[in-house]
Amino acid sequence: MNTFAFMIHPLDVKDIARKFGPLGKLPPRVLEGLFKYVPPVKVSKITGVASEHGRAEGWFVGCPLTARLMLELPEEFVMRKIIATGRLAQKLGAKILGLGAFTSVVGDAGITVAKALDIAVTTGNSYTVAMAVEGAREAARMMGHDLKKSHAVVVGATGAIGRVCARLLARDVRSLTLVAREKSRLDELARRITYETGLAPRVTSDVKHALSTAQIVITVTSAVDTIIDAEDLMPGAVVCDVSRPRNVSRQVAEKRRDVLVIEGGVVQVPGEVNFNFNFGFPPGLSYACMAETMMLAMEGRYENFTLGRELTIQQVEEITALARKHGFRLAGFRSFEKAVSQEEIARIRERAREKLQMAY
Numbered sequence: 001m002n003t004f005a006f007m008i009h010p011l012d013v014k015d016i017a018r019k020f021g022p023l024g025k026l027p028p029r030v031l032e033g034l035f036k037y038v039p040p041v042k043v044s045k046i047t048g049v050a051s052e053h054g055r056a057e058g059w060f061v062g063c064p065l066t067a068r069l070m071l072e073l074p075e076e077f078v079m080r081k082i083i084a085t086g087r088l089a090q091k092l093g094a095k096i097l098g099l100g101a102f103t104s105v106v107g108d109a110g111i112t113v114a115k116a117l118d119i120a121v122t123t124g125n126s127y128t129v130a131m132a133v134e135g136a137r138e139a140a141r142m143m144g145h146d147l148k149k150s151h152a153v154v155v156g157a158t159g160a161i162g163r164v165c166a167r168l169l170a171r172d173v174r175s176l177t178l179v180a181r182e183k184s185r186l187d188e189l190a191r192r193i194t195y196e197t198g199l200a201p202r203v204t205s206d207v208k209h210a211l212s213t214a215q216i217v218i219t220v221t222s223a224v225d226t227i228i229d230a231e232d233l234m235p236g237a238v239v240c241d242v243s244r245p246r247n248v249s250r251q252v253a254e255k256r257r258d259v260l261v262i263e264g265g266v267v268q269v270p271g272e273v274n275f276n277f278n279f280g281f282p283p284g285l286s287y288a289c290m291a292e293t294m295m296l297a298m299e300g301r302y303e304n305f306t307l308g309r310e311l312t313i314q315q316v317e318e319i320t321a322l323a324r325k326h327g328f329r330l331a332g333f334r335s336f337e338k339a340v341s342q343e344e345i346a347r348i349r350e351r352a353r354e355k356l357q358m359a360y
Contacts, residue, residue: 002057006289012067044059049298051326125160130320148172151215152173152175152176178190179206219239266331299325306319
């Protein structure tokens with residue numbers, strides 16, 4: 001049997017509190033601090049991943065550090081925890097390990113982890129990019145946007161995922177703005193995009209200004225707190241939020257019934273998959289990064305596939321072809337843990353049209 005493991009961790013202290021009952025009543029920082037000393041855990045067995053061309057089974061393994069701890073604690077300490085969790089996956093019998101959420105961000109994005117283990121490692125970022133761009137394109141179409149006439153914004157554009165998302169989107173849109181903190185890296189990316197596509201992107205570190213005229217937004221930063229608020233978006237905007245924790249405030253869903261926020265990279269897994277763990281999705285759905293790990297296992301490709309911060313378009317195209325072969329596909333749209341129907345998208349589109357008409 002082809003085998004894999006996928007590493008997860010609590011995004012914030014609320015995830016720990018929900019899981020551990022009485023312990024959850026401790027002050028958040030105390031509870032979070034205690035978990036620095038908890039060893040890695042086997043979370044669940046994953047079964048039923050199957051297509052005409054391959055089968056696989058695996059495990060969720062848990063690294064007991066929140067996203068905030070991963071950013072605040074010394075990198076060496078965090079890497080030891082991640083590697084220890086990888087060794088648990090190895091001991092369970094996994095032949096490839098996927099790094100989820102912040103475990104794929106810390107340090108050198110998986111390179112050190114791969115060197116420390118005797119199994120293959122991937123961050124899953126290649127398929128995350130593929131599904132984020134496909135989802136944003138399809139959602140924009142359903143909202144009535146013509147990509148060739150649209151302004152797109154990529155927030156977190158200089159990160160591994162954001163950079164390739166920007167290069168792919170540049171092929172489709174009228175104008176593009178790249179948002180990140182470091183101007184030199186933004187300028188370098190903008191030059192590359194201009195060379196590849198002829199489109200000259202604007203660059204800025206001002207998120208709110210960039211979003212004010214954007215029909216399409218892909219946001220993929222490593223921020224622990226939300227950075228996109230209800231007042232930041234224009235009517236009819238489509239926002240694909242790839243980040244975990246989310247970049248988009250929940251207030252956007254509560255206050256802005258004229259914009260569409262979708263979760264990036266939600267995928268239908270082939271077969272009768274049972275994760276034996278509730279991570280907030282209906283049965284059979286996973287994040288794209290998880291799906292990349294599964295399809296590489298199904299294919300028997302036990303190799304380090306997506307590591308480091310230099311992701312290529314060729315990797316994205318290769319993993320997309322592999323996904324088609326095994327039947328992984330975009331699983332409709334979800335927004336803040338809820339499915340979004342075509343009827344709801346039509347209502348959002350109509351509210352946006354009315355609001356824009358009133359503005360003019």
